[in-house]
Amino acid sequence: MQPAAANTGPGWPASIFDPAGPYAGSITTLSWLLLAMAAGVFLVVLVALWVALFGKHRLQKRLGGTRTIWIGGIIFPVIVLSGLLVYGLSLTRNLAEPVPANAMRVRITGEMWWWRVAYLDARGQPVNIDANELHIPVGQPVVLELESSDVIHSFWVPQLSGKLDMIPGRRNILPIQADRPGTYGGQCAEYCGGPHALMGFVVIAHEPAQYHAIMAARRTPRQQVAGRGEQLFRSTGCAACHRIAGTDANGIAGPDLSHVGSRSSLGAGILPNNRGTLIGWIGDSQSIKPGNRMPAYKMLPAQDLAAIATYLEAQK
Amino acid sequence: MPQADPARGAQAIERVGCAACHQIPGIAWPQGASGPSLAGFADQGLIAGRLPNRPDVLTAFVRNAPATLPGTTMPAMPLTKEEARDVAAYLYATGSR
Numbered sequence: 324m325q326p327a328a329a330n331t332g333p334g335w336p337a338s339i340f341d342p343a344g345p346y347a348g349s350i351t352t353l354s355w356l357l358l359a360m361a362a363g364v365f366l367v368v369l370v371a372l373w374v375a376l377f378g379k380h381r382l383q384k385r386l387g388g389t390r391t392i393w394i395g396g397i398i399f400p401v402i403v404l405s406g407l408l409v410y411g412l413s414l415t416r417n418l419a420e421p422v423p424a425n426a427m428r429v430r431i432t433g434e435m436w437w438w439r440v441a442y443l444d445a446r447g448q449p450v451n452i453d454a455n456e457l458h459i460p461v462g463q464p465v466v467l468e469l470e471s472s473d474v475i476h477s478f479w480v481p482q483l484s485g486k487l488d489m490i491p492g493r494r495n496i497l498p499i500q501a502d503r504p505g506t507y508g509g510q511c512a513e514y515c516g517g518p519h520a521l522m523g524f525v526v527i528a529h530e531p532a533q534y535h536a537i538m539a540a541r542r543t544p545r546q547q548v549a550g551r552g553e554q555l556f557r558s559t560g561c562a563a564c565h566r567i568a569g570t571d572a573n574g575i576a577g578p579d580l581s582h583v584g585s586r587s588s589l590g591a592g593i594l595p596n597n598r599g600t601l602i603g604w605i606g607d608s609q610s611i612k613p614g615n616r617m618p619a620y621k622m623l624p625a626q627d628l629a630a631i632a633t634y635l636e637a638q639k
Numbered sequence: 640m641p642q643a644d645p646a647r648g649a650q651a652i653e654r655v656g657c658a659a660c661h662q663i664p665g666i667a668w669p670q671g672a673s674g675p676s677l678a679g680f681a682d683q684g685l686i687a688g689r690l691p692n693r694p695d696v697l698t699a700f701v702r703n704a705p706a707t708l709p710g711t712t713m714p715a716m717p718l719t720k721e722e723a724r725d726v727a728a729y730l731y732a733t734g735s736r
Binding site: 632 | 654655656657659660669670671672673674712713714715716717
């Protein structure tokens with residue numbers, strides 16, 4: 324029986340050999356080229372080793388001559404590595420090109436151990452806040468402004484682009500693009516403390532029409548349900564850390580829960596999102612993601628946990 | 640259990656995240672503590688301390704616990720009937736090791 328990998332979230336494990344867009348594509352092509360060339364050089368070295376050990380004396384002499392050193396040790400590497408450098412730079416030029424000014428922009432802030440997501444308007448103002456999940460339209464570049472609020476994290480969605488560090492006090496720009504709809508898993512790629520391995524991310528790429536429908540729905544004010552779950556959400560103090568748009572829950576220490584009911588994952592891209600996992604997470608997130616900053620709420624009776632879960636499930 | 644496959648059950652367990660609340664033998668992560676450990680389930684007399692531990696009852700319980708045992712704290716899980724049977728088979732398979 325296969326033991327579960329650490330991150331079993333949606334879209335993970337993501338194959339680095341299956342790029343879904345141009346940015347990841349050029350990196351994959353370059354990786355294959357490097358692998359093929361390294362394999363070729365390795366083969367030549369093995370043959371040379373075989374000759375040195377078991378070859379005819381005449382060949383051994385030639386192998387040990389100055390000529391071989393000049394050709395094999397200097398001229399060949401200079402030509403091949405220079406060629407590779409030029410080709411590699413031209414191949415991955417799209418990664419360094421200035422990003423289109425009118426491209427969709429999203430600010431993603433690394434937090435210990437989750438991701439703050441802010442969809443920006445043309446003036447760079449946040450229009451929608453979410454966490455741990457990013458919706459994008461297919462077929463166009465999306466510009467990510469990567470920041471960190473505590474330590475160095477690294478943003479990595481292998482099928483959409485390369486890795487880029489999130490450095491406190493700095494804004495790094497990373498374009499991503501998906502050319503086919505799908506769910507793409509991501510993972511923090513820079514050790515950032517305890518639950519680093521459980522800091523996953525999910526990107527969901529939609530056809531543009533569907534993407535715009537989702538975003539339009541988010542802008543429409545919701546009818547808030549005032550039930551037991553909502554009361555408990557206030558009285559147990561959830562709102563001190565979590566925000567739910569349109570209510571007076573406006574904590575910003577933890578992930579924004581305005582759309583938690585529509586998210587594909589919980590705990591930052593690591594668990595499937597359903598009623599069971601939601602109750603389990605609220606009741607004792609420390610047994611699932613030890614060291615994360617949400618305390619366990621073991622003191623809450625199960626009926627209360629279920630009521631809070633019902634309330635959160637409604638936050639689409 | 641005829642037609643049930645413990646290996647498929649393990650996949651279903653991971654897909655819906657049963658281990659967010661339960662320790663389950665063979666599932667390395669997570670090992671949630673909100674619900675009881677499911678180790679040695681085959682040797683257990685009762686499900687949730689109330690229902691007879693029979694394959695048909697367990698199959699119904701893992702899929703829709705509140706309907707099977709009103710008042711239980713375990714919620715209904717997004718499993719098909721077939722998956723629920725596989726999950727039950729997995730729990731019995733780990734218990735009889």
